[in-house]
Amino acid sequence: MEKVVEKPMVDNLVFGSVAARRTFFSMQWNRSNAIGLASACCTLCHGDGMRIIHKTRETPCNCVFRSIFRACYNRFRECVALGDQTKAVSLEHGGGSRPGGHTYSRKREEFICDFSLVSRRVLEDSEYRVFRYFFLLGADWKLCCRQLKIDRGTFFHEVYRVEQILGREFAELEPYALYPLNEYFGGVIKKDAGRSLLAHPIRTRTEPRFPLPLSA
Numbered sequence: 001m002e003k004v005v006e007k008p009m010v011d012n013l014v015f016g017s018v019a020a021r022r023t024f025f026s027m028q029w030n031r032s033n034a035i036g037l038a039s040a041c042c043t044l045c046h047g048d049g050m051r052i053i054h055k056t057r058e059t060p061c062n063c064v065f066r067s068i069f070r071a072c073y074n075r076f077r078e079c080v081a082l083g084d085q086t087k088a089v090s091l092e093h094g095g096g097s098r099p100g101g102h103t104y105s106r107k108r109e110e111f112i113c114d115f116s117l118v119s120r121r122v123l124e125d126s127e128y129r130v131f132r133y134f135f136l137l138g139a140d141w142k143l144c145c146r147q148l149k150i151d152r153g154t155f156f157h158e159v160y161r162v163e164q165i166l167g168r169e170f171a172e173l174e175p176y177a178l179y180p181l182n183e184y185f186g187g188v189i190k191k192d193a194g195r196s197l198l199a200h201p202i203r204t205r206t207e208p209r210f211p212l213p214l215s216a
Contacts, residue, residue: 029060039063065167066160068179072170073135075181076115079108107185114178115170122169123162130158131166 034049045051045061053059089104133144145155170178178184
């Protein structure tokens with residue numbers, strides 16, 4: 001599902017930073033991981049999740065990226081709604097150089113920050129205004145159209161474009177993507193998957209300590 005590619009990547013921490021060349025794992029899209037996110041009524045991919053461009057190359061359909069964004073957006077709203085009930089920190093188990101390592105994190109707050117900062121960094125100013133009014137502030141389309149001075153059709157085209165851009169960015173963000181959500185909130189990192197199999201070796205069969213009476 002993943003392969004190593006080398007391409008330039010902009011630093012995620014500082015806006016406008018100089019691009020640095022890095023080698024990392026990049027997500028490789030295929031039909032198996034896109035068909036579950038595709039829309040059954042999509043006229044481009046017809047529910048397959050992948051469409052062919054330039055007659056030879058397959059690429060994920062835009063409906064897949066919109067589904068990824070909506071899943072992340074729903075989790076973002078859930079994290080914001082549960083802000084008063086969020087614990088201070090959570091203890092996570094991670095596999096590192098030393099066995100039994102632990103880390104402390106605040107997953108809900110981290111996801112809220114990542115969702116907001118990545119969106120601000122990726123979108124243009126005009127796109128971010130649509131994102132801020134409609135998704136962050138929760139204004140309806142009538143108020144957004146009046147504030148942005150655009151008609152309804154143009155507004156929803158911009159909304160779909162924002163969802164497509166952010167959906168792809170959330171899935172391909174490096175080194176830690178926001179999607180899949182279960183991996184982001186899982187909190188378990190294992191560098192050596194085979195090590196756990198050797199943690200408890202199989203016990204050898206031994207003779208009983210106490211002699212058993214012989215049967216007649």
